[in-house]
Amino acid sequence: MTNEHTNKTALITGGSAGLGRALVAALSEQGWHVVTDGRDAERLSTLDSLPASDRITAIPGDVTDADHRDALAAAVDAHGGLDLLVHNASTLGPVSGERRYRLLADTTPEDLQHVWRHNVGAPLVLTGLMLPRLVARRGVLLSISSDAAVEHYGGWGLYSASKAGLDHITLTFAAENDAITAYAVDPGDMRTQMHQDWFPGEDISDRPLPETVVPHLLALLASRPPSGRYRAADFPALRAVPRVVERAGA
Structure with missing residues (x-):
């Protein structure tokens, strides 16, 4: 994982900010x-400022x-195959007044369709599209989950x-x-724009930066x-990584 030239290719969705950007950089x-x-x-174009931007192919779109x-898929094929597919892109859900969340009793079919399409449907069909490429390389499918997948928080349903x-479709694949x-x-709480959007006006500076999760x-x-x-915290950070991540976040 720390070789200078791995000849490996990763596809990471949602790489313009937060954990996705930090992982792209590393x-x-x-x-x-x-x-x-x-x-x-x-925002995606700012990846050009990263130290290894010559090894990044950034494609705007949904x-x-x-x-x-x-x-x-065409971009992946241009590099000969796929070793790692990371589902990082997601959406929080509908806004209810000034809050980023809505109670299940107030959820509409349109809300359900929007969130399910982005957070489940898109990863499902993208994995299906990329599966032959992953199989050929005996690759890894990695989906960024949340403790909310196993806990029950009011307004987050x-x-x-x-x-x-x-989680279910990832492991079923x-x-x-x-x-x-x-x-x-589950990466744990992080100081990202998505997390801030969920708690507008609140101070989330006590949450760790996403760059600290990448080594795990x-x-x-x-x-x-x-x-x-798994939880990211269950895996001790590689000692060689912090320097790389620090540069990526500069």
Whole structure:
């Protein structure tokens, strides 16, 4: 995982900010070629400032769009295959007044369709599209989950259910395909824009930056345990990673 030239390719959705961006930065610095995307083209373009930007292919677009998924597949094929698929992009759900959440009793079919399409449907069909490529490389499927997938927080029901669904399809892909390994990983609370959006006006400076989670994810990938649901904190950070992550976050 720490070789200068790995000749490996990763596809990471939602790589323009937060944990996705931090992981794009770290893997590209370790010699991976990384294909990534984001709905905000301007924010995605800032990946050009990363130290290993020559190994990053950034494609603006929405992963729920079939043409965009085809463009991601073409970019992966241009680099000869796929070793790692990371489902990081997601949506919080509907806004209710000034709050980022809505009670289940107030949830509409349109709310359900929107959240399920982004958090479950898109990862499902993208994995299906990329599966032959992962199988050929005996690759890894990694979905960024949440403690909300197994806990019950009032007002978080729709998001939580979608993360539980994402966990299930991720691990079922592994059950159906012995050639791949799949992980649903809870990264823990992080100081990201998405987290801030969920708690508008609140001080979330006590949450760790997403760059601090990346070394644990890299340790998971390096140790490659059996397919399953894990917490990122369960894997001690690789000692060689902090320098790379610090540069990536500069």
